[in-house]
Amino acid sequence: MKHDPQPATASEWRAEGDACAARGELEAALQCFEAARVLDPVDAVVLERLAATLAALNHFSEAVVRYHEATMFDPRNADLHHGLGWSLEQMHRLEQAVDAYREAVRLNPKADGSYNNMGNCLQALGRFDESHEAYRRAIEAAPQVPLYYRNFVQSKRLTADDPVFVALEQLAGVAASLTLVDQAEMHFAYGQALSDVGRNDASFDHFLKANALHRTGVRYDEAASLSLFAHLPEVLTSEELAAKRGLGDPSAAPIFIVGMPRSGSTLIEQILASHPHVFGAGERTEFGEALVNCIGHHVDDPLRIDIEALQGVGATQLRALGADYLRRMRMSLPEIPSGAPGYTHFTDKYPFNFINVGLIHLALPNARFIHSSRSPLQSCLSIFSRIFHDVPFSYDLGELGRYYRAYDALMAHWQRALPEGTMIQIKYEELVEDLEGNVRRLLAHCGLDWDARCLSFHQTTRQVNTASAAQVRRPLYKTSVQRWQPRQVLLQPLFDGLGPELAPADSVGAQQRAPLADADAAAAGTEQKS
Template sequence: MTAQAAAPKRTEAEVDETLQRIQRHQRSARFSEADRLIEDLMSELGKIPRLLHLKGLNEAMSGNIQVGEALLREGLEAAPEDPIQNVDLGVLLAQIGRLDEAITHFRTAVEAAPNFEMAHTNLGSALFVKKEYREAIAHLERAIALDGRLLDAHTNLGRAYLQQGQVGKAIEVLYKALAIDPLSVRAHVQLASALFRHERHDAAEHHARRAIELDPNASEAYLYLGNALAAAGKMDEAAEALLKIAGTPPAGLAALSRLVHMRKTTEESPEFAMLNRYLDNQDQLGEEARVSVHFAMGKALDDLGRYEEAFGHYKEANMLNNTLHPFEAEAFVARANALRDLFSPAFLKRCGDGGITDIAPVFITGMPRSGTTLMDQMFSGHPLVTAGGELRAVLEALHQSPRIRQALQRDIGSDELTSDDFSKLGETYADIVRAEGIKTEFLSDKMPSNHLYSGAIALALPRAKILFMRRHPLDCLLSNYFQHFSQNQPASSDFSNLATTYKEFDRMVQHWSKVIPDRVRVVNYEDVVADTKGQMRSVLDFVGLDWDDGVLDYRKSSRQVITASIAQVREPIYTRAVARWEKYAPHLAPLARELRDYLSAEDLSRCGVE
């Protein structure tokens, strides 16, 4: 009998101990040692799924991705519902960019083991990358409920909350992440981002600086530090922070773009030289990055008074953006029509005896770039008002109101809705804003698209007032065209789509002014610029607030500024933005033709339209 044949088989406990040693070797990157132990066990136990799984992981972690994937799949064939194997194969697939396949394996793991926290963590994280934020949040919340020590689940949940506009929840969960690991650079960076989105500039600055202390190469930290400093009006310090990473991946292009939009470019500005280098090498950039470069260069050339060249870059940026993020004009118009049809005078009267009255929101609505940020900042100076910024509370409350959604989609008749449906809508809205830390009776909500939902707002919140900010259509729409909204405002990338949204906005203003005249007020941006005090007196009287000089000192507001207006709202109210379109009039004929009914003969003539 040979020595090998005489060797006794290992006990189950000894096999388990060897498996643990293999995993220790893998965690410490001792892959050759791990492989020897795996082969030794295979010679004794055969190619069982567990060992195929470990060998596959070992190969993948050693850099042999294809071999590792094949072994992982071979192990999974023998145990197709094994949650651990599905998760590990999913992680590998996600790492090599095959996210849809990864999600399939993560879902299999969740179905096979509903209480397996890592399956929920990875599925939630993958869904976040796919921008499926609601489902991502559900799985990440479940993972944390199963194991409250999961750092990645906390940081990714914080990011998902931010994407859904739930800033208060994001801050809460990111502080919990830091309680798990106070040295987590990622948690500090994401918390800086969330605090910037809230009103806490000093705290945002603190966490950005702490991230930089822990990792001086944390480029995102410099970006959020620059954002926080700029939002607090510390423009020189902000520029210094942004210049440290401007032009350097991965956050360098975002920092460079932020810097260009934050201050006026000169021929000697370092950011102008960086932009030109980016343009020289744009063939090496992805499409989204090229869009950012062209928008930034358009703004820089506008600063330099080189308007013809500036428009060329804006046009190129928008052509690219329109391809990446197309606008569904027909669906937009259909939804606007459905809202006007549902909220008829008779319907508003029948459902008008509900709602909640413990809060009095001021909704500052309008087309983007119509002066909503300026108005919100002035409200933030009033001692009785908390300025909420662009809250997603109305949209989220409607999402949680299936019967109202069904009526809008004509799945049920409007006669099936009652005032109680809108009372529930109001209750949900209040819960959402309270969760964001807004506790005052009066608050401002400047989500521009809320003008679409004014009827629902009026029924749900009887004390709410709604402002429609209006601005010269060419100034307003050109400002949209010049702004890099990415996927957030896809209509802004095309003159025809911009005209469509403007016409629908005007129809909405006319409709609401007719059916709820005591709840709405049109405010012209040009009037606010020309007579700020007089206009604010009138607006405060309409809202039901006494005059306070603080509304005129909006630059000292503690409220965050996170829109494209960041630099402007830190300056005295100025008139440079009035009639800015005239510098670009030769390029605006297509837009002017579609807006003929809203423009004067002189405006049309300037654009070359008879």
């Protein structure tokens, strides 16, 4: 049997690596590019391929090293600086990422992707004027890319005479020529822009179109999600939590902020991170990774907990789970508490840890939980107006309402089952109404001394990598709890999903438009969890 000869030169290894990469065999491609680099360590093309493959495999620190090497041999290659910036961005080294993107656009003033990514980094750093300018430059370079408009309108309120609004209107006029993915992006962007200029009915029409288009490409097993939410309280009962209490890692450093997206969790983290003893770690997935490592997930879906595996979890696994989570956090974020003077706590605000509250409590019995909530209608409307990468239930009003109702029931179970003082609920509307009173509640709950800097949270300098980056840089205003509400007949699928206990009291059969403030006022008098 005849075998193909093994590559003998750097160019042959590079060609073999390209072929592997084209087939999606990234590990094999990586080996080929490494072999090519050994034979020709000054070939910038080989180094670029190697760096890009490392980045695709999430080996970002190694990718940065190779991109730096490549730029030494080909310093005027804008793509190399873009790749370097992207790898640095994934490592949250945003200042350095901005520098790399700036070099990319200096070398290639039409590098629209570099302008866009630079805007994202500047947005997270709170440098909004610079981020807006970067987004504008991206749009000027590539006015046919809807993503750039969406990023811009989610960071800045538009006026009807803004050139970006005019360009977006023109793009909407040729929407049929776009791919379905780009059509969805365009409708999300245009819906927000129309809302900014007060054309609310048209705005919601575009949000409906955007979500319907995006839903066609989203994998979501509603039955599996709702079944999980129903079964968790049956497995992690109050009695089970009490029987296994104290078996996990004793660290009191973590503060978990949980709840639905767009519920005020970024604001709560910004307040806590303004305290000198709290490090705001942002949205982290390390607990889920530790859970897979120590206990396991459903064999068919890595996003689902393996209920059967929870049945026999004991002290050894729980302590290992807590320790593994802390180890992973400290590996990726060396700033977090390790016993040295300075930070004593860190926040983890991955919202969907609300599913894991019971397990987190068993693995880290001294951790504190903050349930960030908002009126159900306000929360759902805010979610419906955005694209999220990990929120597959949000693109259909009925699915969104049913998910919210199941989440609310699960949070009610955790609140009943956890020991007193383990979790508090902070409602966004109440936080806006009485900032100092609720900040004092937060700090006391976390065992932190009062610090007035937490009231000036908008002045705190730190990276904020979520959709709420702009909001937490501004003081709170009571008008921020109000949002235009579409005709209620359009929202009936959402109301049906929420059910009578969570939907606004006047929603059934109502056809007229009502101010959201009325719905919020009704919700504020209840113990609804959002």
